Amino acid sequence: MKASLFAGFACAISLATSTWAADCTPSKWGEGDELGSANLVSPENTLKAAALIKQGKSQPLGIVIDSNTPAFPPRSLSLQVVQPNQQGGQKLDAFGYPGNYNDDLLQTWVGIGSQIDGLGHLGEGGFYYNCADEKEISAITGLTKLGVHNIPPLVGRAVILDMAKHAGKDYLTAGEHFGEEEIKAAAEAQGVSIGKGDIVLFHTGWTENTLESDPTAWVSGEPGINVSGSRYLASLDVMAVGADTWGIEPVPPAPGDGAFYGHVILLKDHGIYILETMNTGPVLADGVNEFMFVLGQARIRGTVQMIINPVALY
Incomplete structure (x- = not known):
């Protein structure tokens, strides 16, 4: 019984290996x-x-x-330019910089x-x-x-x-x-x-x-x-x-x-x-x-x- 089980297991491995080999080619770089x-x-x-x-x-x-x-569908790109925390004329005061700046948000397929x-x-x-x-x-x-x-x-x-x-x-x-x-x-x-x-x-x-x-x-x-x-x-x-x-x-x-x-x-x-x-x-x-x-x-x-x-x- 053990011999037959081993033979069946070996056959399954052989079948899986041949299927795997048919589907892919290992890299020449290893x-x-x-x-x-x-x-x-x-x-x-x-x-x-x-x-x-x-x-x-x-x-x-x-x-x-x-x-x-x-x-190529459904790929697309959407860009938004924002001025965070500067609504109503507010100025940025982080890190001692009381100025204004733009940032951008990008939602895209690459x-x-x-x-x-x-x-x-x-x-x-x-x-x-x-x-x-x-x-x-x-x-x-x-x-x-x-x-x-x-x-x-x-x-x-x-x-x-x-x-x-x-x-x-x-x-x-x-x-x-x-x-x-x-x-x-x-x-x-x-x-x-x-x-x-x-x-x-x-x-x-x-x-x-x-x-x-x-x-x-x-x-x-x-x-x-x-x-x-x-x-x-x-x-x-x-x-x-x-x-x-x-x-x-x-x-x-x-x-x-x-x-x-x-x-x-x-x-x-x-x-x-x-x-x-x-x-x-x-x-x-x-x-x-x-x-x-x-x-x-x-x-x-x-x-x-x-x-x-x-x-x-x-």
């Missing part, structure tokens, strides 16, 4: 790793990126957002506008990056693992691939997509190489041409990278993938691709960060497609995403 491709940040790579600063210029890669900025997607954002089969189980990390008070607050400053070489220019258009339209073949061709034509630890940004012209003129259309669809492209960039060990669109993948999705499945490939399977709604146009307008990228996001414990404003230095 058990317990929560940083993913941020492990590629290094003094050597930072110094190489700094060497790209030729003109001494900087450019924000984040867009300005407000309560009217369209976002996945709005320019943002970084952390490794706990999209998963599959109940698992997230490095086999983190949703039942163990997804607390309503904040992620217990993979929180964006863990991410060190992302510093490295960034490149922009102008996919609109490659297609001979001012901007790509909703549902247009590009994959490995188009990425390779655009990189060659534009003199861009993609290396390990790079931040790769795609310019489609979508935000520049539709956000202000037709915000409803902007958030209802988008061009972007298809599954083939996501797998190709993952094979190159890049640090992050971003675009001047709100979700980086095409909406509607490319034929045969799952909706937003590139998120799963990049975040869950490879620990590669996603940067959305990047303001790539002004950098390209300066004749630059290779630069030093610097990001230090707000460190609110347990967040899944965060509003960001990375800086391009060149």
Whole structure:
């Protein structure tokens, strides 16, 4: 009886293990790793990126957002500016300062506008990056693992691939997509190489041409990278993938691709960060497609995403 019980128990373990293995891929950086491709940040790579600063210029890669900025539903933002304890002309007299001041209250989803997607954002089969189980990390008070607050400053070489220019258009339209073949061709034509630890940004012209003129259309669809492209960039060990669109993948999705499945490939399977709604146009307008990228996001414990404003230095 003991032998049969042990055999049954072993079989159950084997079955559970095979199911677990099918649903997740352990990180190449080891058990317990929560940083993913941020492990590629290094003094050597930072110094190489700094060497790209030729003109001494900087450019924000984040867009300005407000309560009217369209976002993936039901996300929204609400800002209030207040003058606490100053009603009726009262003056503040705390700490010996008899003056007046403004404060602000912000109620917002942090996945709005320019943002970084952390490794706990999209998963599959109940698992997230490095086999983190949703039942163990997804607390309503904040992620217990993979929180964006863990991410060190992302510093490295960034490149922009102008996919609109490659297609001979001012901007790509909703549902247009590009994959490995188009990425390779655009990189060659534009003199861009993609290396390990790079931040790769795609310019489609979508935000520049539709956000202000037709915000409803902007958030209802988008061009972007298809599954083939996501797998190709993952094979190159890049640090992050971003675009001047709100979700980086095409909406509607490319034929045969799952909706937003590139998120799963990049975040869950490879620990590669996603940067959305990047303001790539002004950098390209300066004749630059290779630069030093610097990001230090707000460190609110347990967040899944965060509003960001990375800086391009060149």
